[in-house]
């Protein structure tokens with residue numbers, strides 16, 4: 001079977017793959033001193049046609065990583081393979097050609113004020129020497145694709161923040177790249193515009209089969225649109241995987257950030273336990289936990305919690321108050337057995353000490 005035809009419009013299965021192999025970037029310290037290790041032996045394989053989130057604190061190396069992917073920054077060592085090309089090994093014309101396969105979207109689209117939305121989208125095509133008729137056809141297609149129909153003749157000052165970002169995305173897609181790299185694409189937008197832009201990115205992935213990499217500090221972005229997530233810390237990967245696996249791993253560094261536990265009310269006259277579920281085959285919902293408590297003669301009530309549905313599965317971080325049927329706290333032995341049963345079934349559970 002021809003793999004490329006199997007996906008129809010979504011393109012070849014192998015196109016858009018990103019592989020990093022031992023990627024290291026060391027900057028000499030400006031003004032002397034110790035060199036800065038911005039990336040320290042990054043190994044990462046990003047599947048095509050998926051949306052990959054990369055998160056990490058300020059200074060973790062996210063921008064350096066994306067600059068290495070675009071070929072703007074040369075690694076100190078290691079390989080950077082984008083869509084079958086070792087970007088790090090290319091120079092000059094070959095690098096420019098490879099970079100046409102990589103679209104970029106930034107936090108601020110930095111549009112040219114003197115040009116309309118359509119002319120801004122056409123700009124990279126002009127630079128690439130695409131003939132006028134072809135350019136106009138492509139721009140009209142892109143305007144529709146990103147939902148800017150009717151606004152294509154507006155100048156940037158006549159566009160909303162979300163519309164400006166749509167122009168930025170259309171411009172990033174102009175050369176029909178296999179990979180779209182987005183550096184904090186929604187950080188300057190309000191909540192509802194953020195959701196619209198994320199829906200657009202998800203839709204583009206579906207329609208074009210493009211690989212999307214999103215660098216973000218917003219966990220809501222990761223929860224809403226990413227298929228995988230990678231945490232960078234001091235230039236190293238500390239956790240990576242499918243979003244559900246990462247969110248459901250109660251001991252991983254990202255799960256509590258993806259599914260935060262809101263503050264519980266104080267002064268509860270009961271025994272309180274924290275339970276993180278998502279990884280368990282047996283306990284899939286909060287109701288499952290409450291039912292188990294009943295088997296231990298306890299009544300469990302939910303006092304705080306965050307429950308998300310990721311990939312069709314519930315992932316929850318909840319705080320339960322346990323009381324026995326007559327309103328008295330359950331025994332220490334009962335509690336230990338209840339927690340042990342949960343742990344054995346893959347739910348991280350522990351008593352909250354005041």
Ligand SMILES: Nc1ncnc2c1ncn2[C@@H]1O[C@H](COP(=O)(O)OP(=O)(O)OP(=O)(O)O)[C@@H](O)[C@H]1O
Nearest residue numbers: 027028030036038057058059060061062063064065
């Ligand atoms: N050109 C450079 N010269 C020297 N050091 C640099 C250079 N660029 C980045 N660094 C250093 O490399 C480390 C990683 O920087 P990077 O910009 O990749 O972080 P980041 O994760 O994007 O942070 P932020 O979330 O604040 O944008 C930082 O310690 C930074 O000071």
Ligand SMILES: [Mg+2]
Nearest residue numbers: 059062063064
């Ligand atoms: Mg950065």
